Amino acid sequence: MNLSLKEAGIRVDGRWLVRDVSLDLSPGRVQAVVGPNGAGKSTVLRLLAGLWKPTSGSVEMDGVQLPTMRRRAVARRVAFVPQDTHVGFAFRVREIVAMGRHPHVGRFESPGRHDSAAVDSAMDRADVRHLADRLASQLSGGERQRVLIARCLATEADFLLLDEPTANLDIDHALDTFRLLKALAAEGKAVAVALHDLNAVVRWADRVTVLNAGRLEASGPVVDVLSDHLLRAVFNVGVERLLAAAEGTALVFHPLDSAS
Amino acid sequence: MSSARTAAPAGPLAPHAQRRRRVAFFLGASLCLVLAAVAGVSIGSTSIHWQSVLRILAAEILPAWVFSPEASSEVERVIVLQIRLPRVIVGGLAGAALAVAGAQLQGVFRNPLAESSVIGASQGAALGAVIAFVTHLAARSALWIPLCAFTGAFGALFLVYLISSRGGRTPVATLLLAGIALGAFLSAAASLLISLSFVDWQVAAEIVFWMMGGLDNRTWTHVWISLPFVAVGVVASLWLARDLDLLLLGEETSASLGVQVERVKAVVLWTAAVLTGAAVAVSGVVGFAGLVVPHAIRLVLGPAHRVLLPASAISGACFLMICDLLARTVRDSGEVRLGIVTAAFGAPFFLYLLRSRRKEVGGI
Numbered sequence: 198m199n200l201s202l203k204e205a206g207i208r209v210d211g212r213w214l215v216r217d218v219s220l221d222l223s224p225g226r227v228q229a230v231v232g233p234n235g236a237g238k239s240t241v242l243r244l245l246a247g248l249w250k251p252t253s254g255s256v257e258m259d260g261v262q263l264p265t266m267r268r269r270a271v272a273r274r275v276a277f278v279p280q281d282t283h284v285g286f287a288f289r290v291r292e293i294v295a296m297g298r299h300p301h302v303g304r305f306e307s308p309g310r311h312d313s314a315a316v317d318s319a320m321d322r323a324d325v326r327h328l329a330d331r332l333a334s335q336l337s338g339g340e341r342q343r344v345l346i347a348r349c350l351a352t353e354a355d356f357l358l359l360d361e362p363t364a365n366l367d368i369d370h371a372l373d374t375f376r377l378l379k380a381l382a383a384e385g386k387a388v389a390v391a392l393h394d395l396n397a398v399v400r401w402a403d404r405v406t407v408l409n410a411g412r413l414e415a416s417g418p419v420v421d422v423l424s425d426h427l428l429r430a431v432f433n434v435g436v437e438r439l440l441a442a443a444e445g446t447a448l449v450f451h452p453l454d455s456a457s
Numbered sequence: 458m459s460s461a462r463t464a465a466p467a468g469p470l471a472p473h474a475q476r477r478r479r480v481a482f483f484l485g486a487s488l489c490l491v492l493a494a495v496a497g498v499s500i501g502s503t504s505i506h507w508q509s510v511l512r513i514l515a516a517e518i519l520p521a522w523v524f525s526p527e528a529s530s531e532v533e534r535v536i537v538l539q540i541r542l543p544r545v546i547v548g549g550l551a552g553a554a555l556a557v558a559g560a561q562l563q564g565v566f567r568n569p570l571a572e573s574s575v576i577g578a579s580q581g582a583a584l585g586a587v588i589a590f591v592t593h594l595a596a597r598s599a600l601w602i603p604l605c606a607f608t609g610a611f612g613a614l615f616l617v618y619l620i621s622s623r624g625g626r627t628p629v630a631t632l633l634l635a636g637i638a639l640g641a642f643l644s645a646a647a648s649l650l651i652s653l654s655f656v657d658w659q660v661a662a663e664i665v666f667w668m669m670g671g672l673d674n675r676t677w678t679h680v681w682i683s684l685p686f687v688a689v690g691v692v693a694s695l696w697l698a699r700d701l702d703l704l705l706l707g708e709e710t711s712a713s714l715g716v717q718v719e720r721v722k723a724v725v726l727w728t729a730a731v732l733t734g735a736a737v738a739v740s741g742v743v744g745f746a747g748l749v750v751p752h753a754i755r756l757v758l759g760p761a762h763r764v765l766l767p768a769s770a771i772s773g774a775c776f777l778m779i780c781d782l783l784a785r786t787v788r789d790s791g792e793v794r795l796g797i798v799t800a801a802f803g804a805p806f807f808l809y810l811l812r813s814r815r816k817e818v819g820g821i
Contacts, residue, residue, distance in 0.1 A: 246713050248709060248713060268715050268717050269715035272713060272714050272715030273715070275713075276713070277709075279709055279713070281707060283707065287755075288702075288759070288760055288761070289759070292761060293706070296702065296706065297714065299714045300714060302699075304696065352714070
């Protein structure tokens with residue numbers, strides 16, 4: 198079970214959004230994608246989700262080119278949580294989560310027992326069961342984010358791609374989310390998250406891919422990749438490492454000009 | 458977490474209560490439809506008792522060995538079967554078509570203000586019909602107006618697509634802007650033709666009346682012209698009900714859940730053009746039905762399309778039948794144009810719903 202980018206690039210209106218990026222998602226791992234704003238993190242996730250076609254290189258799932266697969270077949274295996282959490286009309290939370298079953302339910306079929314069980318279990322795991330009958334439009338940003346994570350779980354996909362899933366969450370729910378992603382990886386899912394919080398990467402991710410201006414800067418196990426030198430070069434920050442006994446290393450950043 | 462439960466008593470309904478509300482709605486709406494149809498056939502310049510109406514209809518539909526009534530008057534038979542029944546049916550078809558088209562477009566555009574005019578289809582259909590009038594084709598055969606209206610609706614959508622598509626993708630924002638701009642252009646063209654046609658007062662008056670919508674002198678021909686298109690359009694819209702739900706979450710999200718976004722969008726827009734063409738072809742320009750009906754239903758039953766679309770079809774039919782009944786009965790001499798009634802009757806009702814159920818509108 199494997200989803201990978203092979204030297205993939207995408208060009209829109211003559212400009213390369215990302216170029217020559219290789220990335221490999223395997224079960225059991227949390228893969229972080231980091232980089233400054235505009236580095237191409239979301240683009241890489243969209244390529245992996247099959248939402249955009251690569252202009253060069255390829256995206257493959259278990260050896261099959263993703264763009265040749267049917268949309269529904271991809272959606273059964275790859276779940277994607279975008280950054281935009283806007284919900285237009287007044288759907289209830291349960292209805293939103295149940296939409297995660299769309300790729301499994303035929304056009305004129307009604308959802309079966311397994312579908313509603315998957316929806317219930319997804320709502321439990323994302324801690325939104327108590328919101329089931331609320332209108333999604335009346336939720337707080339954090340609650341909505343967790344509803345979208347629940348929808349992603351309801352697909353029962355093997356590959357979970359999340360774009361900044363903790364951006365709207367308070368620290369408590371952010372930690373819950375990371376713990377959940379870690380647990381899902383331990384159960385055999387392959388997880389990829391685009392993140393800004395490098396401390397979260399250090400603490401929760403197994404591997405990290407660093408992008409800079411659409412190019413692959415470095416990729417590998419977190420401890421090897423996030424060196425002082427790389428952080429300085431890519432993010433333009435100095436770094437100190439604090440050793441917090443229980444939680445491992447904590448990074449503290451400071452602007453380069455004040456450090457020098 | 459119990460505070461979260463108690464915090465929102467107004468909007469949410471438990472699933473079983475929601476189901477009960479849906480069943481009650483469909484039963485009520487179907488009953489209304491039947492009542493409106495019977496009232497539409499029996500009330501008019503010559504009043505016919507509703508029992509006679511039912512007797513005439515039963516004699517027509519049921520085989521003689523099931524039901525053979527005493528002969529009713531031939532005049533009443535002609536009024537019921539040849540004049541009022543086709544008119545009521547055409548009204549129902551047009552109302553259903555406009556409401557379903559509006560509901561679909563509001564879904565695709567993720568905008569509760571969308572209806573057939575935002576893709577230029579209704580203006581295109583109107584221009585087509587105006588051309589049929591000014592070229593005197595309309596006077597030659599009743600088929601010309603529907604034909605030209607259809608051509609106009611399709612032509613308009615084709616142009617809007619041509620303008621807003623790029624590299625196989627059609628962004629809805631561009632589509633909306635192109636549709637509104639082209640709609641304005643087509644309206645202007647129609648107005649120009651009307652103003653030029655004023656040399657012939659008779660034709661001009663006919664066009665202006667037609668532009669205000671109306672169901673006068675509708676025959677079975679009009680029923681058979683619109684029925685197949687409305688049927689195809691409504692079935693196609695139901696086919697895509699779940700995809701439309703997902704589109705409300707945004708195109709990217711729905712694509713990631715397996716929806717073929719561009720294909721669904723294209724089918725929905727062409728379906729809306731078919732429905733709009735079918736409605737305008739037989740009822741003229743009737744505003745507001747496509748906007749107010751789906752919106753009102755959404756306030757009552759929620760946004761899920763597998764419920765919203767059939768409910769809109771039934772309610773749209775009912776709405777237009779009642780409006781037409783008002784249009785031909787509020788004044789003693791002559792009819793008020795249908796488009797005037799739909800707006801005058803629909804807008805206050807809509808505003809009432811908006812005020813009284815504001816809490817449930819929530820994210821709209």
